[in-house]
Amino acid sequence: MSPGSAREVGSAELLSHGIGALGDRPPLRAVERTPGPVILLSLHGGPTELAIDTVAAHPDHAVFAFVDTVRSPSTTRTGPWAALESGLVVASPGIARRVRCEGAWRITAAYVPRAALGAVGAALPSTSGVFPRRRPLDRAMQAFIEQILAAEDQATAIERYAIERLIIEMSDAILLDRVGEASSRRSPRAALRDRAVAVITQRCGDPGLNPALVAREVQTSLRQLQLVFAEAGKSVAGEIRHQRAQLARSLLIDSRFDVLSIEQISQRAGFHSPMSLRRALDDDYGTTPRALRAHRSADRDAEREPAGR
Numbered sequence: 001m002s003p004g005s006a007r008e009v010g011s012a013e014l015l016s017h018g019i020g021a022l023g024d025r026p027p028l029r030a031v032e033r034t035p036g037p038v039i040l041l042s043l044h045g046g047p048t049e050l051a052i053d054t055v056a057a058h059p060d061h062a063v064f065a066f067v068d069t070v071r072s073p074s075t076t077r078t079g080p081w082a083a084l085e086s087g088l089v090v091a092s093p094g095i096a097r098r099v100r101c102e103g104a105w106r107i108t109a110a111y112v113p114r115a116a117l118g119a120v121g122a123a124l125p126s127t128s129g130v131f132p133r134r135r136p137l138d139r140a141m142q143a144f145i146e147q148i149l150a151a152e153d154q155a156t157a158i159e160r161y162a163i164e165r166l167i168i169e170m171s172d173a174i175l176l177d178r179v180g181e182a183s184s185r186r187s188p189r190a191a192l193r194d195r196a197v198a199v200i201t202q203r204c205g206d207p208g209l210n211p212a213l214v215a216r217e218v219q220t221s222l223r224q225l226q227l228v229f230a231e232a233g234k235s236v237a238g239e240i241r242h243q244r245a246q247l248a249r250s251l252l253i254d255s256r257f258d259v260l261s262i263e264q265i266s267q268r269a270g271f272h273s274p275m276s277l278r279r280a281l282d283d284d285y286g287t288t289p290r291a292l293r294a295h296r297s298a299d300r301d302a303e304r305e306p307a308g309r
Contacts, residue, residue, distance in 0.1 A: 018057030055094035
């Protein structure tokens with residue numbers, strides 16, 4: 001099976017994703033696609049009891065699950081049973097629950113590396129959240145995942161990367177939206193900074209992004225936004241530059257983008273020139289674009305060497 005292709009998986013492979021049926025139940029089947037570090041799954045069935053533990057199976061992944069069910073009580077290992085409504089489940093640390101499905105059910109899920117969520121990850125809640133009312137972005141993300149899983153075409157390397165980035169960006173936006181609901185316990189200034197960082201994370205590849213545009217996006221004045229960042233010892237322009245450097249680094253260490261020149265990488269990451277890219281990488285990572293690629297190639301060769309002996 002080629003990388004990134006959709007494929008059917010059975011109960012044994014679902015266990016590797018932290019999902020299993022308990023008792024004398026029909027075996028589970030699902031469709032899986034892995035365009036990169038992101039894992040996409042869709043599974044459905046009838047009355048059954050599921051044991052879900054993505055915390056152990058994928059400890060570094062947050063889970064975004066879209067659940068459609070008639071009535072499904074759920075419990076933790078030690079807690080009481082409680083009704084689980086259809087809707088969106090956002091589980092930053094992962095899901096560890098048992099679920100009794102008393103009728104037809106369907107789960108569409110994305111496992112997203114927490115490290116890929118960028119600056120939004122700083123605001124990740126420590127517990128799972130269930131949101132019965134789906135918003136337009138929730139429905140769009142579910143439909144996108146289901147469409148990708150239904151496609152039989154083999155995706156190119158660039159398409160796989162695009163799918164991965166779109167899932168991450170939608171996850172970022174959902175987190176910003178949903179975590180924003182619970183941010184009332186934080187100071188308004190901290191919440192404003194979080195919203196601005198999320199905007200920068202999502203749009204850093206746009207060369208036109210600047211502090212004034214970020215201020216407009218979060219509906220505040222540029223002076224107010226600069227003061228909020230200064231309180232944290234940062235600047236809006238510095239955060240834009242940092243997020244662009246982070247994006248450029250992810251492209252440079254990904255072999256799928258070896259076809260792109262350094263100049264093309266700098267453009268994709270929102271820099272106006274390769275020199276700006278080099279300066280940002282040197283400041284943030286103490287390295288250069290060519291050094292990043294050379295180091296990745298050396299690591300790949302080292303992994304292959306024992307097999308050739």
